[in-house]
Amino acid sequence: MYSLSMPTARGPGQRAGLDRAAVVAAARSVLTDAGYAGLTMRGLARHLGVAPNALYSHVGDKTELVDLVLDDVLGEVTVPDEVSVHRDPLAAVRSIMTASFDVLLEHTDLMPHFLARQGARGDHAVRLGEVTLEALARAGVEAADAEETLRVLIVTTVGFAAFAPAGGPVPPDEIRASYLRALDWLLASAVNDR
Amino acid sequence: MYSLSMPTARGPGQRAGLDRAAVVAAARSVLTDAGYAGLTMRGLARHLGVAPNALYSHVGDKTELVDLVLDDVLGEVTVPDEVSVHRDPLAAVRSIMTASFDVLLEHTDLMPHFLARQGARGDHAVRLGEVTLEALARAGVEAADAEETLRVLIVTTVGFAAFAPAGGPVPPDEIRASYLRALDWLLASAVNDR
DNA sequence: GGATCAATTGGACAGTGTCCAGTATAACTG
DNA sequence: CAGTTATACTGGACACTGTCCAATTGATCC
Numbered sequence: 218m219y220s221l222s223m224p225t226a227r228g229p230g231q232r233a234g235l236d237r238a239a240v241v242a243a244a245r246s247v248l249t250d251a252g253y254a255g256l257t258m259r260g261l262a263r264h265l266g267v268a269p270n271a272l273y274s275h276v277g278d279k280t281e282l283v284d285l286v287l288d289d290v291l292g293e294v295t296v297p298d299e300v301s302v303h304r305d306p307l308a309a310v311r312s313i314m315t316a317s318f319d320v321l322l323e324h325t326d327l328m329p330h331f332l333a334r335q336g337a338r339g340d341h342a343v344r345l346g347e348v349t350l351e352a353l354a355r356a357g358v359e360a361a362d363a364e365e366t367l368r369v370l371i372v373t374t375v376g377f378a379a380f381a382p383a384g385g386p387v388p389p390d391e392i393r394a395s396y397l398r399a400l401d402w403l404l405a406s407a408v409n410d411r
Numbered sequence: 412m413y414s415l416s417m418p419t420a421r422g423p424g425q426r427a428g429l430d431r432a433a434v435v436a437a438a439r440s441v442l443t444d445a446g447y448a449g450l451t452m453r454g455l456a457r458h459l460g461v462a463p464n465a466l467y468s469h470v471g472d473k474t475e476l477v478d479l480v481l482d483d484v485l486g487e488v489t490v491p492d493e494v495s496v497h498r499d500p501l502a503a504v505r506s507i508m509t510a511s512f513d514v515l516l517e518h519t520d521l522m523p524h525f526l527a528r529q530g531a532r533g534d535h536a537v538r539l540g541e542v543t544l545e546a547l548a549r550a551g552v553e554a555a556d557a558e559e560t561l562r563v564l565i566v567t568t569v570g571f572a573a574f575a576p577a578g579g580p581v582p583p584d585e586i587r588a589s590y591l592r593a594l595d596w597l598l599a600s601a602v603n604d605r
Numbered sequence: 606g607g608a609t610c611a612a613t614t615g616g617a618c619a620g621t622g623t624c625c626a627g628t629a630t631a632a633c634t635g
Numbered sequence: 636c637a638g639t640t641a642t643a644c645t646g647g648a649c650a651c652t653g654t655c656c657a658a659t660t661g662a663t664c665c
C-alpha cells in the first residue's frame with residue numbers, strides 16, 4: 218500500500234484519485250504511529266504515493282490538515298441520544314467528556330496544537346459543544362453559566378489529555394484517574410453553585 | 412542594541428561576552444513581541460549580534476532554551492512565606508496559582524510547548540510545586556491526595572493560560588474569570604472530598 | 606609563558622512548508 | 636458528441652529551519 222516501489226508512476230496531470238478524506242485519514246495514520254514530529258507533508262505524500270504539492274489540492278495548509286484530523290478524531294465520540302440526555306443530563310455530560318478524553322488520549326500529540334489553535338471549531342466539535350450545553354441546561358445550570366462551565370470542562374479535558382502521553386513521568390491510567398476526579402469535582406460544584 | 416549595523420564585527424574565536432542568562436533573556440524578549448513562531452535560533456542570534464551557532468555554546472537545544480525561558484517566567488511568581496502559608500493555607504494555594512496564571516498569561520505561546528513537554532521541571536517550577544504541596548497538606552488534604560490535587564491545579568492553570576491569547580474568540584478577562592471560578596470549584600471539592 | 610579549555614565564526618547538511626508554471630484528466634456545456 | 640473550463644497532479648524551485656564540524660581566537664590555570 219505504501220508504494221515504496223515505483224517511485225514515479227505518474228506524470229504531471231495524471232490523477233491519483235486522492236481525496237480530502239483520504240488525505241486526512243492518511244495523516245491520522247501517520248500521526249498515530251509516528252507522532253506529530255513524524256507528520257510531514259513530504260512524508261505524508263510519500264505514504265500516499267504522491268508528490269508533496271498534491272496535498273495542497275485538498276488541504277490549504279498543514280495547520281488546516283491537523284485541524285481536520287482533530288475533528289475527525291472527535292467524530293468518534295458517541296453522543297448520547299435525546300432521551301438519555303433528558304433522563305440523566307449529568308451522566309450525559311460526564312459521558313461526553315470521558316468519551317472525548319479517551320478518544321483524545323490516542324492523539325495526545327495533537328493537544329498542544331489544539332490549544333495553540335484555541336480550541337477546535339470543526340463540525341464534530343461544535344456538535345459536542347451543543348449537546349453538552351443542552352445537557353448542562355437540563356441539569357439545572359443557568360444558560361449564562363453553562364457556557365462558562367463548558368469552557369472549564371473543555372480546558373480540563375484537553376489539558377489532561379495533553380499531559381497523558383505514554384513516555385511521561387506519570388502513567389496514563391493515573392492521569393486518567395486524576396481527570397475523572399477533577400471532572401467530578403467540577404460537575405459537583407457547577408450544579409450546586411447558584 | 413540590535414546591532415543592525417556592522418553585520419560582521421567579529422571573526423572566529425573572538426568573544427561576544429554572551430551568557431546563558433543573556434540568551435534566555437533575549438529569547439524571552441523575542442518571544443514576547445514576536446510570538447513562538449517568531450522565535451528562531453537565527454533570529455535570536457541576530458538580535459544578539461552573534462552567529463547562530465554561538466547559541467549552542469550556552470544552550471543545548473531549542474527545546475532546552477524554551478524550557479529555560481519557561482522557568483525564567485515562573486521565577487517571577489512571588490511565593491507566599493511560611494507564616495502566611497501557615498495562617499491561611501488555602502489562600503496561599505490560591506495565591507500561588509493565580510500568580511502563576513497571570514505570569515503565564517504574558518507567554519501564552521509557551522503553553523503548548525509546556526504541555527508537549529509534560530510540565531516544567533525547572534528549579535522555579537519545582538519550588539512552586541513544593542510550596543503548594545505543603546500548603547495543601549496544611550489545608551487538610553491527605554498527602555496521597557495532595558499530589559493528585561496539585562496535578563489537577565497545574566493542568567487547569569496551564570490549560571486556561573493556553574486558551575487565553577488575545578487573538579482568540581473569548582476575551583482574556585473572561586477567560587480569567589472562568590479560571591478563577593474553576594479554581595474555586597476545585598479547591599472547594601478538594602478539601603471537602605474525604 | 607605555555608598548555609588547556611571554552612566561546613565564537615564560516616560554512617555546510619538535511620530537512621521543512623509552500624509557491625509557480627506547466628500538463629493531463631475529469632467535468633461541464635452546447 | 637465536441638469544445639471549453641475547471642481541477643488534480645508533477646517538476647522544480649525558494650526561503651527558510653535546527654544543528655553539526657572544523658578552524659580560530661580569547662581566557663584560564665600552572
